Amino acid sequence: MKSKLFVVLLLTVGLIFSVVGTASAEGTLVFGSSGDAVRLDPADVTDGESIQRMDNIFEGLVEYEEGSVLIQPCLATSWEASADGTEIVFHLRKGVKFHDGTDFNADAVVFSFARQYDTNHPFHQYGQWAYWGWMFGDVEKMEKIDDYTVKFVLKRPNASIMTSLAMFTVCIVSPTNAEKYKEDAFKNPCGTGPFKFVEWVKADHITLEANEDYWRERASLDKLIFKVIPDPSARLMALEVGEVQGIEHLNPADFDRIKANKDLKLLAEPGMNIGYMAINTGYGYIDANENAVHDIAVEPLVKTPGYYEPLTKKKVRQAI
Structure with missing residues (x-):
């Protein structure tokens, strides 16, 4: 079955989000999270809290259309596959900058992938790369054709490769930032996304700020703060008194209370993940x-x- 994601926002936040794309947009959104991030390297995390933060910092070559599972361009503008499906050439978006001011280009793409699959890569030692083997095991290598063109070479055709490329684990990181921080790069993330990393106070909060040089329209917020509040009741109380403007992972027993509050709005949408039940067939109930x-x-x-x-x-x- 598909899971559902429940989020509550103060209605006043809608006024902030309604000004998407305006240069004068101002405001800070404090979001009450159930836990802290573990790492802020998109290729080396498995927890939802880390992914939630990184979705605002990093981008990949392709992405899902909003509200859909269809693939659309992101940092790649177009692509074409060979007749036998074992090669895919991506044409990269020009004029995009990482948050550290360096250029997004083919070198950054090759770096972001090679560090995961190449055991001899100098940065391979800095991560576990949990997703690579089972999501991208068919990728043999990546090649730079020119500054804004790369080629994926597959061991065999893979029908799911494009949907896999829309996942967070292959978002593109800044090689310059990685060189600067090395094994600590996961504490100092640098991507091309709508928000830039500011600070991380462990077990308390992570602060992001709007990327003024974003290649798309500027984010409608100046700052986005993920505040760690482990207890769901405490998160709801913080929302009700205005300490935060959004919360997640709600207690279902509080749904009616939330819906009765005219200042709050309960948002729900299907999750991207699919859950399953493993049926126990090893024994039965006799008594x-x-x-x-x-x-x-x-x-x-x-x-x-x-x-x-x-x-x-x-x-x-x-x-x-």
């Missing part, structure tokens, strides 16, 4: 009393305030 006790134990999973699909089938609940 009727054991069966009844097990069914009672999972009953809280069934009753929800209407925001999740209940597990109404008894046999399914027992299998879990």
Whole structure:
């Protein structure tokens, strides 16, 4: 089943977001997060909090269309594949700058990929590259054709390669920034995205500021602060008193309370991830009393305030 993402925002934040693209846009959004980031290197993270921050800092060659799973250009403007599907040539966007002022180009693209797959690359030692093997195992190498053209060489045709390239793990990083910070680059991220990294106070907050040289329209906020508030009740209280303007990972028991507050807006949308249930087929319930006790134990999973699909089938609940 597809998961849902629930977010609450103060209605006044809508006024801030309504001025997207205006040069005079001002404001700071403080977002109450359930936890802190772990690393701020897009190729070397597996946790949602890190990804959430990096989505505002980094970009990839391609991206998903908003509200869709269709692929559209981002840092690459176009591409073409060979007849046998084993080579893809990408034409890169010109005039894009990293947050450190250096140029986005083919060297940056090759660097961002090669450090993951090339065990002899000097920066390979600085990460675990958890996603590379199972998402990009068919990539044999990357080649620079010229300053704004690169070629992917695949071991075999891969029908999912373009959707994989739209994921955060292959966002492009600044080679100059990586050279400067080396093993600490994950603490000092530098991409081409709408927000630039400012500071990271561990277990407290991460601050980003608008990228004034962004190749798209300027972000509608001056600053974006991710404030760590682990307890969901404390996050909601911080929102209600105005300490933060948005929160995530809500307690379902609070949904009705949120909807009753005219100053708050509950946002929900399907997640990109797909979840599955592994059915236990190794044993069965013979004793009727054991069966009844097990069914009672999972009953809280069934009753929800209407925001999740209940597990109404008894046999399914027992299998879990």
